[in-house]
Amino acid sequence: MDGSYPGDGQPGGENEQIQVMDWDMLESNLDSKVKLAQYQGQKQLKNWVKAFKQITLADGTHWYHGNTLVVVADNTLRRGVTSLFHDQLTAGHPGISKTLQLIQPYYWWPNMKAFITEYIRGCATCQMNKVNTHPSHPPLSPITPIKNTRPFETIAMDFITKLLPSGGYDTILIITDTDCTKPQCSCLAKRL
Numbered sequence: 001m002d003g004s005y006p007g008d009g010q011p012g013g014e015n016e017q018i019q020v021m022d023w024d025m026l027e028s029n030l031d032s033k034v035k036l037a038q039y040q041g042q043k044q045l046k047n048w049v050k051a052f053k054q055i056t057l058a059d060g061t062h063w064y065h066g067n068t069l070v071v072v073a074d075n076t077l078r079r080g081v082t083s084l085f086h087d088q089l090t091a092g093h094p095g096i097s098k099t100l101q102l103i104q105p106y107y108w109w110p111n112m113k114a115f116i117t118e119y120i121r122g123c124a125t126c127q128m129n130k131v132n133t134h135p136s137h138p139p140l141s142p143i144t145p146i147k148n149t150r151p152f153e154t155i156a157m158d159f160i161t162k163l164l165p166s167g168g169y170d171t172i173l174i175i176t177d178t179d180c181t182k183p184q185c186s187c188l189a190k191r192l
């Protein structure tokens, strides 16, 4: 055995290469757009250079914050960057912190976290898959007692349904006398 396996140098390997090339292509397209936008946003960039000391013309042509490309205030462009790392290809909709962590080695703009937070809160896929840890309960509507009523003059009814069938029955009807000091319940099973 030489450690090789079926597929080495075969179409499977090539497919893997194509995926990598797609990613590179997307990223380089985005890089080009970010760089092009910098030319149009020179005025803004000059203000940022004063405000953010880490911004420099690192390669002599384009603006970088440390080692990361500066994205000027262009919402479409910033959405494109966020989308690439959040919901494109195999990004898999990571959370706010993880998406930020993935973008940070490549791109920078002021208040990135706030932008990414807003983007992810507006992401339909994330919202659909979100686990609701604070379910909202409907408000309680207490029944106001009526004085001097006779037994079972005012009643409330409810069904408990979809129980495991027992003797051919799967539903219980509960009738409660709401004005009695000792509420009485009457139960009735309903045939399937």
Ligand SMILES: [Zn+2]
Binding pocket: 086, 087, 093, 094, 120, 123, 124, 125, 126, 127
């Ligand atoms: Zn998402």
